[in-house]
Amino acid sequence: MKPAALVALVLAAAPAHAMDDASLAQLVRQRLDGDRTGACMAVAVVEKTHVSRTFQCADPAEAGRIGPDVAFEIGSVSKTMTASLLADLVQQGKGSLDDTLASWLPEGTKVPEFQGQPILLRHVVTHTSGLPALPSRGMDLTRMDDPYAGLDAESLLASLADVQLDRAPGGRFAYSNYASMLLSYAVARRAGTDLETLLQQRLFAPLGMDRAFINRRPDGVREAKAHGSSGKEVPAWRFATDLAGVGGVRATLDDMVRYVQGGLAPGDTPVARAMAMTHVPVSQTPPMGMNWMIAPAGDRKLLVHEGATGGFSSLVMLDPEQERGVVILSDTNWISIGGLASLGNHLAEPSLPLGKPRRAATPEPALLQALAGEYQVQGAMKMSLRSRDGTLFLQPAGQPEYEMAYDDAGDFYPRDFDAVLRPAKRADGTYGFTWMQAGAVLHAVRIEPRAAFPQPSPAELAAYAGTYPLMPGFDLSVREEGGKMVAQATGQGPVALEAVAKDRFEAAAFGAEFLFLRGANGEVEAVELHQAGRVLRGQRQAQ
Structure with missing residues (x-):
């Protein structure tokens, strides 16, 4: 699942216009036709009295790959369903968001x-538990084609013994x-049954999601x-049934339409009350319900979750005030190229850019020449880049050489496996790159x-100290500490600078450069942060 697969939105206040099947098909084709990923998508816009649907592929000749009877892995959108099951148990009087996680696990x-300070359930459903991204035991991360297949409950629970929290639960989103x-x-x-049966009884059947499943x-x-x-x-990913609430649900487009309709419709049924509970804010940094991101839409609020597994992408948006929702299911993993956000955002609010297909392109010879060299990848292996006959070749340490293709968005990508290499020009004109793979x-x-x-003295470092607002709500704090320059961005830990x-x-470990600018009086007055091709x-x- 995509660890940072949550869509950030800043939308205009105007409500979106009504959609019909033909208009939706045209928009999806505009975004998808000829895309170098070859993806196929099932897309729906759900409105109070009407649902628009379309099935589109980058190559129309591949249209048979998908259709109304095809189930997609929905990835981390499954987490919102797990939240509904939790809310249902809470409303049955079988627990509370203020229960400790430990009290819901075996004695x-x-x-x-x-x-x-213990981890509470409210911390788990807002990603503020402080637990790491993945368990330390039971996963084979050397084969990312199916990383969760060997993980069972025993390994999941045993991994807790390897965790030391470095902050209080509830203190930071991770x-x-x-x-x-x-x-x-x-x-x-807690429910006393397996997760698939629980989903069928308490969510799928009440909503009419007749074709949704985990392993059956x-x-x-x-x-x-x-x-x-x-x-x-x-390969598709596999999950042990009781762990699959993290990302293992499979569903057709109509199943997800009914899920969205259930989330938008008020009611006094158990499933309606449970789904409504998941939409209520539980934390504010960032704003979240129970496993739903809450995104601003002018004076409205959208509920959003995006998902991705090894070979699928998904996106669900709910606009309760407008009684409108968006579903996108793709049989292709788009996480390394930005996910489904641009299409989803445009369908939710037409004033936002739709985006365009990524098409194969030819890189400039000067770029290939500038990239050639030896590199150290943050927390990982060394890689060599070489240029031959107008093509870039990548060779990770101890592995074969791979040919890299190039697209008109400026990214290189291996022809043989799923990853992206994004060139990043540094302040001094040389290049590094950002490597994106498996999330x-x-x-x-x-x-x-x-x-x-020569490293500056503490007195010289103090001349850089101060707070530098880089974006609204995102500041960079710089200070001298123990004879070192330390920078700390809003919501992040301190980083030592050289x-x-x-x-x-x-x-260097984060591919970040900090260029301090001086004014006419010779004093530091601004900073430029160069990272991943962006400058803030x-x-x-x-201070």
Whole structure:
């Protein structure tokens, strides 16, 4: 599942216009036709009195891959369904969001605390538990084609003994599939049945989601074939049933339409009350209900969740005030190229850009020449880039060489597996790159001999200290600490910086450069943050 697969929206206040099948098909074709991923999509816009649907493929000749009878992996959108099951149990009087996670797990399970502060269920459904992204045991991360297949409840629970929390639960957002798997298991355990049966009884059947399933496929349902963003077919992912609430639900487009309709319709049935409870704000940083992101839409609020597995992408948006929703299901993983946000945002609010297909392109020779070299990837292996006959080749340390294709969005991608290499021009004109694979976003820096630059004294470092607002609500705080320059962005931990030239510092592990700008009086007055090809500038506010 996509660890950071939540859509950020800043929408205009005007409500979207009514949609019909032909208009929706035209929009999806405009976004998808000829896309180098070869993706197919099932898309619906759900309105109070009407539902528009379309099934489209980048290559129309592939249209048979999908249809009304085809079930897609919906990935992390499954988490919102697990939240509804939890809400249902709460409303039955079988628990509370203020229960500890430990109280929902087998007696004797060692669950970490921070200075006596336990993890509560409200922390789990808002990704503020402090638990890591993945469990330490039971997963084979050397084969990302099906990483959850070997994970069982025993390994999931045993992994808790390896965790030490570094902050109080509830203190900071950090997306955790591990915490969501624990919740999936805990909900099934508290209900006294397996998760698939629980979903069928308490969610799917009441909503008429007749073709939705985890591992027990109904008759007459085809399973969509999974594809990576390079267009190659890849294995679908498998989950143990009771852990599948993290991302293992499969559903047709009509199943998801009924799910959205259930989330939009008021009512006094158990399923309506449970779904409504998941929409109520539980935390504010960022705003979240129970596993739903709450995004601003002018004076309205949207409920949003995006999902991705190895070969699928999904997106669901609810606009309760307008009684309108959007569903996008794709048989291709788009996580490394930005997900489904641009299409989803446009369908929710037409004033936002639709985006365009990524088409194969030819890179400039100067770019290939500038990228050639040896690189260290953050927290991972070394990689070599070479240019031959107008093509870039990638060779990870100890692995074969891979040919890289290029698209008109400026990204390179391997022809043989699913990843993206995004060039990033540095402040000094040289290049690094960002490597995106299986949900990870890793920065790579060139390995090159460089004369050591004298590190500034504590007094010299103090001249840079201050707060630099880079965006609304996102500040960079700079200080001298123990003879080192330390930078800390809003909501993030402190990072030590190394001076590499006058007024220029690096956090090499994060692919970030900090260029400090001086005014006419010689004093530091601004900073530019260069990272992943973006430049953010902030004026200094003295401490």
